[in-house]
Amino acid sequence: MHNEIVMAGFGGQGVLLIGKMLAYAGMNAGNEVTWMPSYGPEMRGGTCNCTVVLSNHPIGSPISKRPHALIALNLPSLDKFEDAVRPGGIIVVNTSLINRLPKRTDVTVVPVPANEIAVELGSAKAANMVALGAFLGASGLVDEEGVEGVLVEAFPNRQKLIELNQKALRRGFEIGQAHAAAVAAG
């Protein structure tokens, strides 16, 4: 098992946080993991991305030119990384902010209105969790409980936040899982 996942969006969308959660969950499940943020000069509201590598053997490069999956939270992210995703990979598209679907036909595309769902659940800020959930549901890479466990560590004593994020993760997970099942069924 070796997976390279790029998560990208605007600064403030919580891209780095979902990357860390994925890395933590991967580590807790016994995998080798790396988390690498983009740290180039950016203005407030500019783009932001990170790469998580999960593997069952020691990880060489923590950066990826050909990721297995992309979680795109905004349009510039999809524009930038769509072509890089490996054939057979996964692209999660936040359709709340991205008004087009990927042109690629050789990857599994998981459209998810992450912001709308998050608002419905109580806060637009949880859109990142919906998108992460959708990726987990579609990929089956790390089980959802593993990531939920990390939430408790990430927000100690913040019960309300944990609950909101759990709900967001679960909704995303269901969408991703249903989508993957539909794709598998043809």
Add this chain to the structure above:
Amino acid sequence: MAKKLMKGCEAIGEAAIHAGCRLFFGYPITPQNEIPEYMSARLPQVGGTFVQAESEVAASNMLYGAAGAGCRVFTSSSSPGISLMQEGLSYIAAAELPVVVVNIMRGGPGLGGILPSQSDYFQATKGGGHGDYRVLVLAPSTVQEAADLVIDAFDLADEYRNPVMILGDGLIGQMMEPVEFKKEIKPEDLPEKPWATTGRAGRQQNIINSLYLDPEQLEAHNWDLHRKYQRMAKEVGYEAFNTDGGCDVLIVAYGTVARIAKTAIDLAREKGLKIGLFRPITLYPYPSDALLKTAEGAKAVLVSELSTGQMVEDVRAAIAGRKPVHFYGRVGGMVMGPEDLVEQAEKLVAVPA
């Protein structure tokens, strides 16, 4: 202690605390700001002191003073800031004081950029400041190794009474990986430093100085330092990977590039090409003998760095013309991918038509 996911910079800071260091003097610069940030939060919790100096020059001289007083002390910076610290480091090397300096390299020269680079190899391994001196240089390639080497660095600095530099780059500093701290040293358990200026009461005066106006004395001092650097040769560290039974191409790389080379080894294997890796962990002293021995089993040697070619000079000196030595570098913050290394290696084994 369970494994924790930490940024390289944070792991370096925590490792210093585990090594019993309670003093940090520094000045912010990207991409290593997480080190001073971490120390500013952690040191007060453990009874230590964090000072943001007015400049890197000041920070390096604060190091000089604290080390002279016998304290474990460290600083961190990135390339342009390390250049500014060279005044203090030269004095510290001359006065034979133990300090640990972390350089999270960024692209240069000048202010350059903030992305990963390995272009300070010459500065780190050939002295850095003025005068005939060397610092012991350790180059981690994982976050765990960065933490382990920081702890070793404090012990080595004390043993040789010499600056020890951890040479990383933006990638090692910014990346998160699982890390665990295997030992914790309490400051009160550290060995005495009888040479330190701790107050004269009841003993002979200790003097810490780098000024020798008598040329005979200065010459003797210089040769003393030289012999000390030769004694450091026993600290050489390296990793030879996938080299048993020889290889088509031996990549020589350290730090970040060595990690990328390991992925290249896997990619090349699928193509039927055997790439080996020789990874120096100590850059000074340089593991020349081990490199020569490993290179004997290789058809060609490819040195790869995030520079236009610095370590390659030490590799050529070690191999002394016995094998062809080729070079491939990326600079300015650009980082090669594993595919690029495989492509370079393939060129070296291609049989001319």
